[in-house]
Amino acid sequence: xxxxxxxxxxxxxxxxxxxxxxxxxxxxxxxxxxxxxxxxxxxxxxxxxxxxxxxxxxxxxxxxxxxxxxxxxxxxxxxxxxxxxxxxxxxxxxxxxxxxxxxxxxxxxxxxxxxxxxxxxxxxxxxxxxxxxxxxxxxxxxxxxxxxxxxxxxxxxxxxxxxxxxxxxxxxxxxxxxxxxxxxxxxxxxxxxxxxxxxxxxxxxxxxxxxxxxxxxxxxxxxxxxxxxxxxxxxxxxxxxxxxxxxxxxxxxxxxxxxxxxxxxxxxxxxxx
Numbered sequence: 001x002x003x004x005x006x007x008x009x010x011x012x013x014x015x016x017x018x019x020x021x022x023x024x025x026x027x028x029x030x031x032x033x034x035x036x037x038x039x040x041x042x043x044x045x046x047x048x049x050x051x052x053x054x055x056x057x058x059x060x061x062x063x064x065x066x067x068x069x070x071x072x073x074x075x076x077x078x079x080x081x082x083x084x085x086x087x088x089x090x091x092x093x094x095x096x097x098x099x100x101x102x103x104x105x106x107x108x109x110x111x112x113x114x115x116x117x118x119x120x121x122x123x124x125x126x127x128x129x130x131x132x133x134x135x136x137x138x139x140x141x142x143x144x145x146x147x148x149x150x151x152x153x154x155x156x157x158x159x160x161x162x163x164x165x166x167x168x169x170x171x172x173x174x175x176x177x178x179x180x181x182x183x184x185x186x187x188x189x190x191x192x193x194x195x196x197x198x199x200x201x202x203x204x205x206x207x208x209x210x211x212x213x214x215x216x217x218x219x220x221x222x223x224x225x226x227x228x229x230x231x232x233x234x235x236x237x238x239x240x241x242x243x244x245x246x247x248x249x250x251x252x253x254x255x256x257x258x259x260x261x262x263x264x265x266x267x268x269x270x271x272x273x
Contacts, residue, residue, distance in 0.1 A: 030110075032112075035085050042092050056112070059084070059104070060128060072143065073143050074143075075102050075155070076090065076101060076147075077104075077148065077151030092254070093255060143165055144168060146168045148171065149220070154197075167209070168261060169203075169213070171213070171215070172214070174200045179221055204233070207234050209235055209268040211239075213257075214226035218245070220247035
């Protein structure tokens, strides 16, 4: 029995060590392949280069509304997989509804240099915001942040320092450790994680109109965690629950429900004092 116990402890220790060393490979799944020109996938879209405060150049797409001036501009922070080409449908649908959109890729995604991590993603989203506010002269009161899964941690952190007109959180989690604990209950996830993304903590500090969107069949981010984020929000919050939708279903990446949620948020933001 003693020998069995020792073997079990060794196995657990090796597993913990592997998770510590490889954790960012378990969190981030970048598609680092070259991204096609923006206008090849989205009519009227522009290729943009963002420069972070630490000197990295990042690829991005600016997508204007299909016609006229933008109702508002949407800064999209993606989830942990793929690249901006995977969000082309979202940008196209928002453009058809009268919104301008900026899609950008993080460190190590979409042909960008570097490796992703919480601190680096914070620099990336600030470069995206600077492009919109400083170069395109988008007033902050006409700017929405749209965070997708991991991106909810990126935009909520940004919003604590640079509040938007409104905040849309798609499949948010309480914090990254809570997601990890749900998937790996046998590991001391909170002790191991370097990257935290405490979304619920951030939204409790942000007093802007907020919309939380999640699917009831999400097996990546437990739906109850998204509901807890909505409960934690300091600003006026609306929740859009998509019955039967999973984390990576098409309905979560564009289409009528996401566009309607964005349009409703924009209307609320324009009415806000």
